[in-house]
Amino acid sequence: MCELLGMSANVPTDICFSFTGLMQRGGGTGPHRDGWGIAFYEGKGVRTFHDPAASVNSEVARLIQSHPIKSHIVISHIRQANVGGVCLVNTHPFQRELWGRHWTYxxxxxLTAEIFDWPLGDYIPVGTTDSERAFCWLLGEIRREFPKAPTLAEEQERLSLFIQERCDRLRSLGVFNMMLSDADRLYVYCTTKLQWITRRAPFGEAVLQDVEVKVDFGSETTPDDVVTVIATEPLTTNETWHPLKPGEFIVFRLGEIEHLSEENPPLPVS
Incomplete structure (x- = not known):
């Protein structure tokens, strides 16, 4: 299995602290040695870094760890290969264009080999993973159902419900924990393991689980900041993370929950 890390914030925020914990799991405290990647949204633009090497030994990962790139939305992934060789083209996160926006996944x-039999629309995989194939299928389904970008609140809600339904279909093929963004929202779907935490005032200290690093968010933030972090497993030892349930779908915008599966009411924030 791989590991995921995502962030949604209401102000440009760096993810150096959380990424420092995640990168240890890429060949250090975890077995995910088969590459890693990260995407930072800056307005409609997206800054991406990929490396097929283990993140714990990656000079590029050390650059990300030490360089505070500020973003509203971040998606990161460390890989333990199952389908597709270990190479740059198979390294997440993947990107495609829709409605003049960069979508990142x-x-x-x-997933079972059946995913390679599902017909594709306008998007074709570059690599050989089941993950990228599922992304191309999912984005093609969105493009077919929504030729134009939603502009009204009810249209956006219908899009969220549509993405959730298509994720349910992908889940029928196996384990499908996913993060997806269009530069405005962060869509998150859980099959087995995903946890989230929302940090807001009053901010406190956080201690990483995988390496001896701690930070006082009170000295790094303002009282109006809202920052949500999502990860496969909790990254800190002294905070309360909220597990997503199998089949749960959640949409974050500017750090807050915009949409949550109806059968699962929101959990209290920390």
Whole structure:
């Protein structure tokens, strides 16, 4: 299995602290040695870094760890290969264009070979993973159902419900933990393992689980900041993370929950 990391914030925020914990799991405290990648949204633009090497030994990962790139939305992934060789083209997160926006996607899990029989629309995989194939299918389905970008609140809600339904179909093929973004929202779907935490005032200290690093968010933030972090497993030892349930779908915008599966009411924020 791979591991995922995502962030949604209401102000440009760096993810150096959380990424420092995640990168240890890429060949250090975890077995995910088969590449890693990260995408930072800056307005409609997206800054991406990929490396097929283990993140714990990656000079590029150390650059990300030490360089505070600020973003509203971040998606990161460390890989333990199941389908497709270990190479740059198979390294998440993947990107495609829709409605003049960069859509970014990362997947944790493994789908059956049936995914390679599902017909594709306008998007064709570059690599050989089941993950990228599922992304191309999903984005093609969205493009077919929504030729134009939603502009009204009810249209956006219908899009969220549509993405959830298509994720339910992908889940029928195996483990499908996913993060997807269009530069405005972060869509998150859980099959087995995903946890989230929302940090807001009053901010406190956080201690990483995988390496001896801690930070006082009170000295790094303002009282109006809202930052939600999502990860496969909790990254800190002294905070309360909220597990998503199998089949749960959640949409974050500017750090807050915009949409949540009806059968699962929101959990209290920390």
């Amino acid at each position: 990362a997947h944790n899990g493994q």
